[in-house]
Amino acid sequence: MTNEEFRVALEGPGQKVSDSAELLLGYLDWYREALLRKIDGLPDALLRAPLEPVGWSPLGLVQHLGWVERRWLRWGFAAEDVLPRVPGGTAVEWTVRDDTPTADVLAAYAHEVTLGRAVIAGADLASPSRVGGRFPTEEEAPPLGRILFHLLQEYARHVGQLDVVRELIDGTTGE
Template identity: 30%
Template structure:
């Protein structure tokens, strides 16, 4: 990785950056899918090259870590695409009613914990991508106990927002780990 000299430079060289290849015009679904893919790729880039360091906490008493974000976003993907939109019985993988912050508190520097987080995150993304590709339109909807009826369109926008917020956290966490900066 080349360390940028300014925060606004790219995290990786532009010719290797998977986030800049998508459409800037076109239909709504293609644009939403591409924006979400770019946000997912940003999180992955911020975690690239790290193993146990992924579990490094931001600052006491916070439990925030890159590994915690990865686990949290696996659960968020699972909730919105599997449970709400697809209607599957799919409880969270890393949190529970008795440990609602388990996605973060369980993010420990164990190679098996790290591997499970990556596998779960990638599996949930694969499910979400297949669901979106197979959906006949963006008005497909599911029922959420928090929001009521939600459309695929709303979930895609919400997921872009969710990743964008947490990618801001990831920027700071990665910089604290090894000084790497860039968008």
């Protein structure tokens, strides 16, 4: 390979961004968008079909990440009085019911992302989580930066898994 082939722009926020908050939020948004890019073009039947051996469908992953956004930002950081988990547990959280339209799952995910962004708008990375939701005491309440870093790693892991799942489904590979 030539040196030219190794000169690739970094993905995510701008090449010159160095502010920690801007990097963290920029990469989180990049992964949110990557999630949707990786399911783009899949017919509804393949979006909904659980793939073995992973046991979940691409749309099920989108649904799960909507709940993750809710749990960590609204219930966790903001201590909102929201249902943090889907009734029925983890298996239900990853399974899209046959009577639930794909558009509804995508809209619910987008809604949670929008609400999560609103919760953290203007907050500093050092801002502590409010007490009363996910965190019952001040000692247990992490700062926003810690929560965002957790979200980033969760997205990175799941979007990487989705990349493999998409390749197994139809051979499409991601960035």
